[in-house]
Amino acid sequence: MPKELLNTKDFERIISRIAHEIIEKNKGTDDLCLVGIQRGGVHIAERIAAKIKSIEDISLSVGSLDISLYRDDIGMKKSQPTVRRTDIPFNITDQKVILVDDVLFTGRSIRAAMDALMDFGRPAQIQLAVLVDRGHRELPIRADYAGKNIPTALDENIEVQFKEDGLEDKVLLIENAG
Amino acid sequence: MQKDLVSISEISKDDIELILDTASSFRDVLRRDIKKVPTLRGKTVVNLFFEPSTRTRTSFELAEKRLSTDVFNFSVPTSSVVKGESLLDTVRTIQSYGADYIVIRHSASGVPHFIAQNVDASVINAGDGINEHPTQALLDAFTIRERKKDIKGLEIALVGDIVHSRVARSNILCLLKLGANLRLIGPPTLIPNTLPEGIRVFHDMDEGLKGVDVIMMLRIQMERMGKGFFPSTREYFKLWGINCERLSIARKDAIVMHPGPMNRGIEISSEVADGAQSVILDQVTNGIAVRMAVLYLLGGSRNAE
Amino acid sequence: MPNSAFIIKNGFIIDPSQNIEGVGDLLVENGKIAGIYFKNGKKDPKKNGAANKEIKTIDASGRYVLPGLIDMHVHLREPGFEHKENINTGTRAAVNGGFTSVCCMPNTDPVNDNATVTSYIIKKAREQGICNVYPIGAITKAQKGEELAEFGMMREAGCIGFSDDGHPVTNSLMMRRALEYSKIFDSPIISHCEDLLLADSGVMNEGAVSSMLGLKGIPSGAEDIMVARDILLAKLTGGRLHIAHVSTKCSVALIRRAKEQGIRVTAETCPHYFTITDKAVIGYNTSAKVNPPLRTEEDIEAIKEGLRDGTIDVIATDHAPHHKDEKLQEFDKAPSGISGLETALGLSLALVRNGVISMKQLAEKMCLNPSLITGVRAGNLKQGSDADIVIIDQDAEFTVDADKLLSKGKNTPFCGVKLKGLPVITIVKGNIYERQH
Numbered sequence: 001m002p003k004e005l006l007n008t009k010d011f012e013r014i015i016s017r018i019a020h021e022i023i024e025k026n027k028g029t030d031d032l033c034l035v036g037i038q039r040g041g042v043h044i045a046e047r048i049a050a051k052i053k054s055i056e057d058i059s060l061s062v063g064s065l066d067i068s069l070y071r072d073d074i075g076m077k078k079s080q081p082t083v084r085r086t087d088i089p090f091n092i093t094d095q096k097v098i099l100v101d102d103v104l105f106t107g108r109s110i111r112a113a114m115d116a117l118m119d120f121g122r123p124a125q126i127q128l129a130v131l132v133d134r135g136h137r138e139l140p141i142r143a144d145y146a147g148k149n150i151p152t153a154l155d156e157n158i159e160v161q162f163k164e165d166g167l168e169d170k171v172l173l174i175e176n177a178g
Numbered sequence: 179m180q181k182d183l184v185s186i187s188e189i190s191k192d193d194i195e196l197i198l199d200t201a202s203s204f205r206d207v208l209r210r211d212i213k214k215v216p217t218l219r220g221k222t223v224v225n226l227f228f229e230p231s232t233r234t235r236t237s238f239e240l241a242e243k244r245l246s247t248d249v250f251n252f253s254v255p256t257s258s259v260v261k262g263e264s265l266l267d268t269v270r271t272i273q274s275y276g277a278d279y280i281v282i283r284h285s286a287s288g289v290p291h292f293i294a295q296n297v298d299a300s301v302i303n304a305g306d307g308i309n310e311h312p313t314q315a316l317l318d319a320f321t322i323r324e325r326k327k328d329i330k331g332l333e334i335a336l337v338g339d340i341v342h343s344r345v346a347r348s349n350i351l352c353l354l355k356l357g358a359n360l361r362l363i364g365p366p367t368l369i370p371n372t373l374p375e376g377i378r379v380f381h382d383m384d385e386g387l388k389g390v391d392v393i394m395m396l397r398i399q400m401e402r403m404g405k406g407f408f409p410s411t412r413e414y415f416k417l418w419g420i421n422c423e424r425l426s427i428a429r430k431d432a433i434v435m436h437p438g439p440m441n442r443g444i445e446i447s448s449e450v451a452d453g454a455q456s457v458i459l460d461q462v463t464n465g466i467a468v469r470m471a472v473l474y475l476l477g478g479s480r481n482a483e
Numbered sequence: 484m485p486n487s488a489f490i491i492k493n494g495f496i497i498d499p500s501q502n503i504e505g506v507g508d509l510l511v512e513n514g515k516i517a518g519i520y521f522k523n524g525k526k527d528p529k530k531n532g533a534a535n536k537e538i539k540t541i542d543a544s545g546r547y548v549l550p551g552l553i554d555m556h557v558h559l560r561e562p563g564f565e566h567k568e569n570i571n572t573g574t575r576a577a578v579n580g581g582f583t584s585v586c587c588m589p590n591t592d593p594v595n596d597n598a599t600v601t602s603y604i605i606k607k608a609r610e611q612g613i614c615n616v617y618p619i620g621a622i623t624k625a626q627k628g629e630e631l632a633e634f635g636m637m638r639e640a641g642c643i644g645f646s647d648d649g650h651p652v653t654n655s656l657m658m659r660r661a662l663e664y665s666k667i668f669d670s671p672i673i674s675h676c677e678d679l680l681l682a683d684s685g686v687m688n689e690g691a692v693s694s695m696l697g698l699k700g701i702p703s704g705a706e707d708i709m710v711a712r713d714i715l716l717a718k719l720t721g722g723r724l725h726i727a728h729v730s731t732k733c734s735v736a737l738i739r740r741a742k743e744q745g746i747r748v749t750a751e752t753c754p755h756y757f758t759i760t761d762k763a764v765i766g767y768n769t770s771a772k773v774n775p776p777l778r779t780e781e782d783i784e785a786i787k788e789g790l791r792d793g794t795i796d797v798i799a800t801d802h803a804p805h806h807k808d809e810k811l812q813e814f815d816k817a818p819s820g821i822s823g824l825e826t827a828l829g830l831s832l833a834l835v836r837n838g839v840i841s842m843k844q845l846a847e848k849m850c851l852n853p854s855l856i857t858g859v860r861a862g863n864l865k866q867g868s869d870a871d872i873v874i875i876d877q878d879a880e881f882t883v884d885a886d887k888l889l890s891k892g893k894n895t896p897f898c899g900v901k902l903k904g905l906p907v908i909t910i911v912k913g914n915i916y917e918r919q920h
Binding site: 344373 | 690695699766811
């Protein structure tokens, strides 16, 4: 049976906290923009932007980033790769980019995402915000804003559900995903 | 997706749609300042062209380079093929260089099938004889989708030398799979006498263009001249060439396509080629995106079951 | 040397030349047929004539005993193309397929267009062949269609007919001369009927399948037109015309009408033309590339009808062996031809089993008629004839395995096909060969 780790209420609290932390750490919202990693990261980035808007009355630019073309495991996975939309309709050069993802695991997706961002411009800074950090890093990458640290075993799986996809906001731990 | 892309006839509608959807992402990449992605770095592509080609080869080469593959071109005049080496030996040699992809063009139909059966590399057909030119059909479908959203139910006319055209053959197969209504227009000498069901044939261009959404002009190959397929280019243009007046017979929002290189004044007038309804240059750009998608999807499914 | 005698007992003997059909014993002495003895009364061979006390016996109960088969259309490839086949391997393949005589086409290198080459082939066959080999000379020098070859000298050296097989005589005047001139010798002119300009370097039958594969098609008309022309030339000249490898419905109809009109025309077809269609090419299968090309169901039906009603006189193989590497090429580039000697009987027996022709008709088309057309002294079981015999187990099944063919040519589209009917024993001039594999 999958174990529920976070629910709708937890989501709201985490988004709210991260929004505040971002504003605090950056001393406001100047030169900030958000880029969510397809697919979960995009939902979270949009929610953070909405929260910041409600706090500071400032609309930050939000982009979406698909990292398929920057992955390091092409041809190694069994499933057919699908490329999702990348849409960053603003200039990121000299901006502070908050990169947003749902789960931070090995760090490889973040590495790919940073490479992809560099092809769009030269940001002043990249910061990382994640909903869940489940450990097991394989690269020297850490989150600047982490919703919740959840220690996991390697054979376990974390599944994140979003209301944007017609489901209830939820983070589930699935054991022995094998 | 299978290991190879050798023909449209052997891939499903779902595969075609997957390629076209993936191509849109690559179309976006091509609009960026940095048009190169690291996706296939470390992979080796061999462009094996047994027939002269500038456009298709350049398009493939750009697609390959923008995916960060290592590319080498193996063209006939510099190869040992002229020394009498068999095709199979040539291909096995290339395989031994460690090629992950072989992009092949050959004047004999069926050669990509033959090679695909004999190598582990992914084989992509860049045109075989009078058989197929699958990536051209895919880029044409992509271009139509870009302008007309859904291909299903569109009235599409292919005009000219159907019988010797691998572009036409792949397009017919592809567009039928995507649900278009097809008509072929041209002299009886250049229309095949056996066709899939449901295709309408017109020898009268004006009649054939009525109500058409898409006009695909085909290149008249000069080597067909003087062989009795049609008496002269002058007469050909008069009967089956497209000019502004004729274009007005088609639907107002009809688009005009041509796989290139064009023979201006033989199958297409300059006014039409350079006019507002022409999407000929879009086809060229889209060709790179579609070929990137094909390379990407074949590479990604290498270990797929 | 086959100086001993033996007897083939209890076989169902068929010899259309003597109108024989029935269970009996066949006695062979010194490489010759010594007599046929039927069960129902008459003589018992052991008590009669031969005087052999302990005579060797071959039990043929439940089997057919026919004159050794004659294939009037093979390519033995020697001299010049020994990598594809030679006289030794070709004749071994023939015997393995139940054939005791083969007529070999002249498209060798050099072309068999003169008596020297003819003599060479005959000498080679005597030394290294294991069955009778009858060369067919070229109609024109170097098969170029320009000058008549020396029919008379080649005839004297042993040629039994003339053909530019593989290279049709395009010039109608040249074909007329050939038909006229050959009348002196009463030799058949064997015509490979193909209008090359209409065929326009096609590589398979023109139709739905060629359209699907994007391969250049040869319309059936390319054959029909030449069959019609040659029939008209035979009518004009009174020469003896034999149409090789009929593959189309229209050809059959043209030949039928010509025969009705009393024109001297005979015809052959090959097992692949009444067994498989152009669909065999799907997948760019070069082993199904053959000239004339494999056609359609409709053509198959017409050819079967032609075999049934006698329009088509002969089943030949057009055995055209090629080296493996030659077939492992671009479809356009791969040479045409099927290695046919070792599958022909099995494929032809299917016609008997399916009621298309009788066993006697099969014996006519594979023994008697080829001998009548070519004039070779074979194809019968008459007393005193060479003991060329085939014993057929019509129920034996085998699966075609290209690697096991004795021919060097492994190019068969029937690989993996299960055939019924085997020439279990083939006897050439008294020498006994058992079917291998």
